[in-house]
Structures are given as C-alpha cells and as structure tokens.
Amino acid sequence: MPQPFDFELTTERFRVFGTDLANLWHEGGLHRIVGGREVRIESSLGGVDVEPLDDETRAVILKLLGAEFDLNAFAPPDPVLTPIVEQLRGFRPALAPDPFEMLVGAITAQQISLRAAFAVRNRFVERFGVRAEQAYAFPTPERVAPAAEEELTAVGFSRRKAEYVLTLARADLDHTALAALPDEDVKAELIQLPGIGEWTADWFLARHLARPHAWPAGDLALRYAVSDFYAEGRMLTIPETRELGTRFAPFENLTAHYLLVAHRSPG
C-alpha cells in the first residue's frame, strides 16, 4: 500500500453507519469475499497485513482501500482544508471494487438514511449473496436477475427501487468499456438506466472508478459539510455546491471525502 495510509481512518466507513455484511468489520479486521474466498485485512505497522494472496486478490484489496488515490499530490488549497487534511493524514477513501455493488448500494441509499440503507442492503445481501465464513459475497447480477419483484420488496426495497435493481441485474453492462470513458460520458451512459440519476452516477465515478474530479454535489451530507465549512452554515443549493467544488480541482473526489469525514467526526 502506498504511503501515507491510515487503516483506521480508511475503514471508518465500514463501522460508523452500522454493519455491512459484504465488507464486514469483525474483531478488528475487515472481511470481504474476493474470488470466492474470504479475506481478512488487518492493520500492521501502518501497512496492510493480508494472507498470501494472488495478484488479482491483491489488486481488489488495494482498490478497496483506496490505493490509487494520489495523497502525496493532494495539497490543501485553503485554510479550511489545511487542518482537515493534516488531521486525517493517511485517510484513503474506501472504494467499491464491484460496480454492481456500487450501483445497488447507491440505490439503497437514495433518499433514506444510511442506517436504514444498510439495513435494507444487508437483508438483500443475506437473501441473494453467498456466505463464506463471517462475511457474504455481495450478490452478483446473475443471482439477482431471475428474482421476482416481490423478493426485493420483501427485503425492504420500495417497489420502484425493486424495479431499478432488477433492471440493473438484467442490464448486461460493459463495465470495461464504461471505465474507459471520460467522466461525463460515464454519467451520460449510467443516467439512461432507470433509477440512476446524477447523484448515483457521481458516486459511481467517485467510489468505484476513483475519478479525481468526481464531486457528488447533489449529496445531502456533502451539501451540509460544504455549507458548514464554506458558507457559514447557509444551506447551499446543488448548483452552488457543484460550482464551489471546482476550486478543488483536480482533487474534488478526495476533497469531498475529507470534508464528509471531517464533518461527521468534528474535533
């Protein structure tokens, strides 16, 4: 793992909103299924300790823990961000290595609290995923595609969201081609799918593709954070938040994550 890296800060996300059965915090380590096998990731001397791993598994773990972010180039551009970046030194935004997991996860989180979203998501994972030891493999599109809409509403999705998830599971997206497109083209492609709006597409860019300029201006928590840090608490509109984000180029993605963490962990 490139330095700097703070394991506790990077994995905070998997503890603070409750349990995530597919990225399970268990007895001080992070458990995830990679290639059908459960991997336990622990902190060790500021690095990451994992069992002997094949190259593909290693690549997934590195992606999960945000290895591709260029923290050394991330220089805070203003007095607001300077102490935040210093205090959160080594924080790498955790990513969703699997695009289907990212999109379904975003759909669960639309409109409702993250606690509620994780409750629904975990029931979905239990119902359609496969358990290894402690953790579950996040459901694959193939396992979800044949489901009936009622099986999805049964785990807590609204009827509308159940349709979105089923459409997505049956969509047969070319994620390799998608990943080769520039940011705006990725968004344009994704937004054509029902249930995927700009917010979801922005988070896909940010937390799956790790695009440096991704900036989920529609995100309520990010709007609160930006409003408190940069507008003296006056709630900024989505367009205002989007415009303000441009000053952080080319580190909008990292900035969004740092502001979010700083805002929910004051002091």
Next chain:
DNA sequence: ACCCAGGCATTGG
C-alpha cells in the same frame, strides 16, 4: 404519531 434521512421518476403547471 410524527419528521427527516448521503434521490428519483412521474405528473401537472
């Protein structure tokens, strides 16, 4: 019993 929470699509002006 409300109200809000890391949206989105649909409908009506």
Next chain:
DNA sequence: CCAATGCATGGG
C-alpha cells in the same frame, strides 16, 4: 422549464 408528490426503513 420548475414545483409538487410518493416511496421504503430506521432513528430521534
């Protein structure tokens, strides 16, 4: 083009 509305669950 913008405003209003319904949706699911969980915590306050």
